[in-house]
Amino acid sequence: MLRNRTLVAIALSVCAAYTGIGMVGPVRVLFAQSHGASLAIIGAMASAYLVSNFVFQYPSGWLADRWGRKQVMVLGLLVQALLSLLYLLIADPILFIALRFIEGMAAAAILPSARAMIIDVVPAEKQGEAFGFFGAFFNAGFLLGPGLGGLLATTGYASAFIGAALFRLIAIVIVITMLPAVRKNTSIARDEDAGPPISYRTLFALPLLGAYILAFGDYLYLGFDLTLLPLWMHDHLGASVAIIGLAYMAWAIPNIIFSTVGGRLADRVRRSLMIAIFGLAQVPLYFLYGVTTMAIFVVVLFAVHGLFYAFIQPAVDAHLAASSRSTMRARVQGMYSTIGLIGAFFGANVFSPLYAINYRLPLFTMGTLFGLCVILGSTLVRISEARTTLVDPLKEETSFS
Incomplete structure (x- = not known):
């Protein structure tokens, strides 16, 4: 994988971008709380981010397929850097909701483009390994980010936001200097000339439906993370900001x-x-x-959780890549993220009232729903594997016509 310079550049840029995201992950909710934000406002911040990210995932994928993956990534990263600094100029917690909405728009421009570019440059038989390589760098961002953010936040929350902006700028430099521009007149144009137009029904072919259900279940945790995780660890387990960052690491x-x-x-x-x-x-x-009362035990469980996740996510990514045509790669990635964000939005809005009743309820509910999604999603993936060893969404669509 190291011989593929484009893949390495994609991985490095996303690592830098998500280091910036990770730096404010353990801090943002506590920062808002310190400015007088209630649980309702914190929930609205998460919902605003998820709604805008949901709405703009597919348009961002469409734009990346038409305008270019590289250009869309640069635009999203630049907006994210500016927004990180804007937090420091605002005192009214209500305005944080608007910032989170715009942040969701910017975030929607990055991952679908990056993941689609991986499919562009890596042969199908090596895409599982490629997404594993990408996932390692992606998670390196979450390793560095929360750790750095937690440490910087001990000197003041502002330091974490400034650091986040700097890492987004580093990501922009990597994208501009190391990534090739992929335009419509290359791979997409060749595929469009090779056959008839593809119906949007291909976005919901059987193998893709399995991946979407898995994304919904996976992203339930994101809804919990954006709204409740720092509060849960800080208020109920007595964890400091540094310990919360250690859990992410x-x-x-x-x-x-x-x-x-x-x-x-x-x-x-x-x-x-x-x-x-x-x-x-x-x-x-x-x-x-849900049953633990010690923050250090959560840190240990997070390590086990990360180990299991290292084996499931590359399998889902490789399945999704094998199920998408080159003319719709970014749109498939965008739809995958969109369905996931519906799960995150559901989690953020359902878990918050459950948390108000008992802080354990969101965790029990999340585990149950995630398990159901894994059973259903993996079953659909297995059915699609049984039908063909090389899934073609167009053929799947034809088989149901």
Whole structure:
């Protein structure tokens, strides 16, 4: 994978971008709380981010397929850098909701473009390993970010936001200097000339539906993370900002180490089996989170969780890549993220009232729903594997016509 310079550049740019995101992850909710934000406002901040990210995922994918992956990534990163600094100029917590809405728009421009570019430059038989490699760098951002952000926040919350802006600027430099511009007149144009136009029904072919259901279940945690995780660890487990950052790091370290291994395995064994095994292995962890009363135990559980995730996500990514045509790669990635964000929005809005009743309820509910999504999603992936060894969404659509 290191010989593919474009893949390395994509991984480095996303690592830098998500280091910036990770730096404010453990801090943003506590920063808003320090400015007088209530639980309702904090929930609205998360909802605003998720709604805008949801709305703009597919348009961003469409724009990346037409205008260029590189250009869309640069625009999104630049907006994110500016928004990180704007937090420091605002005192009214209500305005944080508007900032989060714009942040969601900017974030929608990055991952679909990056993931689509990986599919552009990596052969199908190596995409599992490629996404494992990408996932390792992606999670390295979450390793560095929360750790740096937590440490900087001990000197003042502003330091974390300034650091986040700087890392977004580093990502922009990497994208501009190291990534090639992929335009419509290259791979997309060749595929369009090779056959008839593809219906949008291909976005919901059977193999893709399985991946979308898995994304919905996976992103439930994001809704919890954006609204409640720092409050849960800080208020109920007595964790400091530094310990919260350590928990994120504990999740990321095994993920970084084993993501490439998981990717190689996904290229060699049945992906539906990997998804089922390592997905269901995560379910008991949510219930253990709910019953623990010690922050250090959560840190240990996060490390185990990160290990399991290192084997399921490359399998899902490789399955999604194999199920998407080149003319719709960014749009498929955008739709995948969109469905995931619906799950995150659902989680943020359902878990908050449950948290008000009892802080354990969101964790128990999340574990149950995630397990159901793994069972259903992996079953659909298995059915699609049984029908063909090389899934073609166009053929899937034709088979149902």
